[in-house]
Amino acid sequence: MTRHVVIIGGGQAGGRFAEALRKGGSDARITMLAEEPHAPYERPPLSKDVLSGKAAPDTTRLPVDWAALGIDILEGVRAESIDRGAKRVQPAGGGAPIPYDTLVLATGARPRRLAALTDADLPVFALRSLDDAAALHAILTPGRRILLIGGGVIGLEVAATAAGLGAHPVVVEMAPRLMPRGCPPLMADRLLALHRARGVEVHLGTGVIAVDWAGAGIIATLGNGERIEADGIVLGIGAAPDDGLAAAAGLRTRDGILVDGHARSLDNPDVLAIGDVARHPLPRFGVTLRQESWRHAEAHARHAAAALLDPSLPDYDDVPGFWSDQHGTRLLVEGLPQEGQEILRPAATESTWHIAGDGRLVGAATLGDSKAMAVARRLIAASARPDPARLADPASDLRALLR
Template sequence: MMNIVVVGGGHAAAQLSASLAEHALPAKVTLVTEEAHLPYHRPPLSKAYLKDAEPAAAWLRSADFYAGAGAQWRLSSRVVRIVRDERRIELAGAESLPYDRLVLATGARARSLPGLQEGLGNVHTLRNLDDAARLRHRLSAAESVLVIGGGFIGLEIAATAAQLGKRVVVLEAAARLLSRSASPEVSDYLLASHRAAGVDIRLNTAIEAFDVQGGQLVAVRTAQGAVPADLVVVGIGAVPNDELARQAGLLCDNGIVVDAHMATSDPAILAIGDCTAFPFAPLGRRIRLESVQNANDQARCAALALAGTAEAYSALPWFWSEQGALRIQIAGVPEAHHERIVRGDPGQGRFSVLHFRDDTLSCVESVNVPADHMAARKLIAEACRVPRDKAVDASIPLKSLA
């Protein structure tokens, strides 16, 4: 019987255990996570969990499911070292676990704000359930919220705080929101929408200094002046948790480098989810993604490899973000040099931005048009050549152009 050890407790680890059970692989599966909880849905943490009167974690699967699947969880357990030549991992407290195959599903952590000291009582990041519980507790009493970073997580929290009646300021150092993740058309629409909802968004605003008093961040200083801080959320991106892999001598480059079957530079070790840098054929390079879809699909791919029926990873990336009344959905990966056309009318609050590489649809960003998103996933996955004159016409269903 194969001994599989999984390090991590997020979406990727949970899906891997389920997929291994589906394949009926004769294996002992042990999952080790620093969290005290079984895996849960993470997207609601920046939205419903912060707003609900009595929030509760939404578990991905029950404890009974894992028991029935033969998966043993080691909660509140930290892995400190991988000993590759002996095929074992060491836990804090000197315990060791042997493995035949090791899967790293270590995720990513919030990027720290340079120059800001650790441990300030009113400064928060949001990556897990414990983070969300702390933020929710402080948010209930706060009058104002300062969000540092105009990315997806920052905008989701800003929208939630505004719905709760808080005064919200968002500071973004770049010239537009989501400058690395979305087209200018989507960025401009989100900027106008959040401002219309009462969120004070300040672009081109870099932080120059911090005012700290009594263990609290009371203000940040910018070239435009000081911005007072009651409750602060830092959302300036995430960095992969690849320290274990680096310590073990595995190849890393903005994440743990894997091949098309999720294998690392050590064939006995796989990696999945937010921590991986994987080959993405449409762009001809490795990329790292942070999404539930990517975590789940890479877990399915890794399960096939462990079961001896490996298939190259070719899943189309897709992603969604809910910001107040806005639902943004992206299929594919936006590239700045691809041609773009706008389908629909942003003024009506429903539109899509279609990206083309030559004559092939490569990415679609949809705002409040779920039908376009679902059609786009099929069109892009099948590399369909979509006529621009018809695609731009919102009266023609996108799915009819396949």
């Protein structure tokens, strides 16, 4: 009897899992429930080329012939509940239950909301989907003031795109610096200078405590007493894992669905969780982590599919990393650069390197030096202990550290 693999979530992770499972040799029936009315697509272009209008929404779709692979995608279908005992998924709207042998949760994450935004009619936008990008693009016109709440990746990428379209972006970040979670302090300082040089107004160390109508626009009151006029608000205060369906089914969650090194739920090996919604172990750092990045969605999905086909595979232990394009400059981050001693490598394109107490390289970051980050990733993967003096010397050959 052919097994049935059901995937809840039609994003990048769900799509890549389905593709990898089939191309890996599985003859199982594969069904994907995609809540959005779109085939699987990539999200990074949403805040850049799609939002700016330089690229059509269709260009974000994964280049996969789903029909040729025999993968059924139910677009616009939301899963309402999971019955783990009966091994079936109930679609919303009263459709027939869908039985499964293996269930894959690729439900991703949802933008966090702000308590101060109590009026449902306020012009508030988030950016998580193609439809979100289309709605936000309509207000990014020359001269309009756009308030971006949150100075993380989404907030800063939207700010850069808005500035490029002639709008006036205003970023408000509660922390004393930009990108407090994903970027080391020195690179955050460089990003701040870059944004201000491009006309982005940035307020640090304060937050929005109230928003009121002011004619056709709004006025936001900050915690420090300042008031900001704007035509629209974009929320960039992070995303929460969309793990409510899993929790309701009795699966353990803690800022994400808890899984093992093969992406299997700690409560049920027939249920997998991948991508943004999964909190997985990362042995090389001795932590559990929930990651939100294109690279992780790709790698975690492919590894989970391969491990389902071959349970003898080693546990997932990919080096974390991400990039972010802002004002024509690319921030690249490898590992966990919030940890350890920070070493500056001065150069035309400078970088920072982060050494743990035991001498291991655990992270690195740069604005633009992709070759240095390729070396960093390999060193982190090898648990290398490079000489800090050589890292700090701009005349040294980083590639020699790999020998």
